Amino acid sequence: MITWPFFADQFFNEKFLVNVINTGIGVGVKEPVYFGQEEEAGVQVKSDEIKRVIGKLMDGGEEGNEKRKRAKELGEMAKRVVEEGGSSYLNMTLFIEDVMAKQANSGGLEQEK
Helix, strand or coil: CEECCCCCCHHHHHHHHHHHCCCCEECCCCCCCCCCCHHHHCCCCCHHHHHHHHHHHHCCCHHHHHHHHHHHHHHHHHHHHHCCCCHHHHHHHHHHHHHHHHHHHHCCCCCCC
């Protein structure tokens, strides 16, 4: 995944993808671009850098292969946790049961006034 943050939490998301779960490559944006100030910000990433990052990810080199492998592993992990018996499946089931129990104990969703 190529990351290109613009503002707000996108810079944190980029750090997470690039440095923590190791599935992303950043294009090198360092400063946010505020809404309405795009013209003032000017060009933040040159076309040569975009070409370099795309090549790095897609050329079949070691770094791109490693990032694709890691993304596939994370995708498989995500599938397992939502399948029956997985932790997310169990947690969602318990949540639904809790909501239904609270609804039954309160006489339904509508509260008497």
